[in-house]
Amino acid sequence: xxxxxxxxxxxxxxxxxxxxxxxxxxxxxxxxxxxxxxxxxxxxxxxxxxxxxxxxxxxxxxxxxxxxxxxxxxxxxxxxxxxxxxxxxxxxxxxxxxxxxxxxxxxxxxxxxxxxxxxxxxxxxxxxxxxxxxxxxxxxxxxxxxxxxxxxxxxxxxxxxxxxxxxxxxxxxxxxxxxxxxxxxxxxxxx
Ligand SMILES: C[S@@+](CC[C@H](N)C(=O)[O-])C[C@H]1O[C@@H](n2cnc3c(N)ncnc32)[C@H](O)[C@@H]1O
Numbered sequence: 001x002x003x004x005x006x007x008x009x010x011x012x013x014x015x016x017x018x019x020x021x022x023x024x025x026x027x028x029x030x031x032x033x034x035x036x037x038x039x040x041x042x043x044x045x046x047x048x049x050x051x052x053x054x055x056x057x058x059x060x061x062x063x064x065x066x067x068x069x070x071x072x073x074x075x076x077x078x079x080x081x082x083x084x085x086x087x088x089x090x091x092x093x094x095x096x097x098x099x100x101x102x103x104x105x106x107x108x109x110x111x112x113x114x115x116x117x118x119x120x121x122x123x124x125x126x127x128x129x130x131x132x133x134x135x136x137x138x139x140x141x142x143x144x145x146x147x148x149x150x151x152x153x154x155x156x157x158x159x160x161x162x163x164x165x166x167x168x169x170x171x172x173x174x175x176x177x178x179x180x181x182x183x184x185x186x187x188x189x190x191x
Contacts, residue, residue, distance in 0.1 A: 025052035043116030
């Protein structure tokens with residue numbers, strides 16, 4: 001595991017409802033998520049975004065939550081159960097060098113990686129793997145914390161995404177964050 005991976009105790013802080021005061025998941029994700037969608041929450045930790053996503057996709061949707069740390073996944077499962085959302089949430093423990101998402105080729109409507117990319121040791125492999133899971137019309141929102149990721153490092157991240165089959169659709173604003181909304185490179189030609 002990479003040394004810079006978020007410790008589990010921070011996972012509890014990240015899942016705190018107080019965070020909603022400056023990062024409201026439904027407000028942030030509302031423009032992209034619809035009922036019935038199949039969603040990826042990559043680096044989900046304890047589910048700050050996963051649980052609202054599960055509410056937003058409704059009973060016909062699905063949220064696939066992937067993380068490299070078992071304790072994060074187990075805590076998310078408990079929270080999902082408590083919230084009555086387990087039937088819409090699928091959890092996956094992944095490896096450092098693979099998200100293990102080969103079975104979702106071209107199926108994902110929307111993917112989220114919030115505060116994850118700066119922890120990933122092979123960003124190129126990471127983007128390439130996610131790109132293959134996204135539908136031709138699907139979108140991928142990458143959010144990084146301003147306090148940890150410089151403007152220059154974020155530009156490098158966006159450039160790695162572009163080298164791996166994504167294009168920039170938008171640069172939304174979220175407090176304390178650097179953000180890019182990505183689509184598959186073919187998207188422009190399709191609309
Ligand atoms: C800072 S936390 C962010 C959690 C959550 N997305 C949020 O915004 O609250 C980063 C999470 O990404 C996970 N992570 C780090 N490297 C990863 C990788 N290569 N693949 C999947 N998850 C990873 C960590 O275990 C941790 O749970």
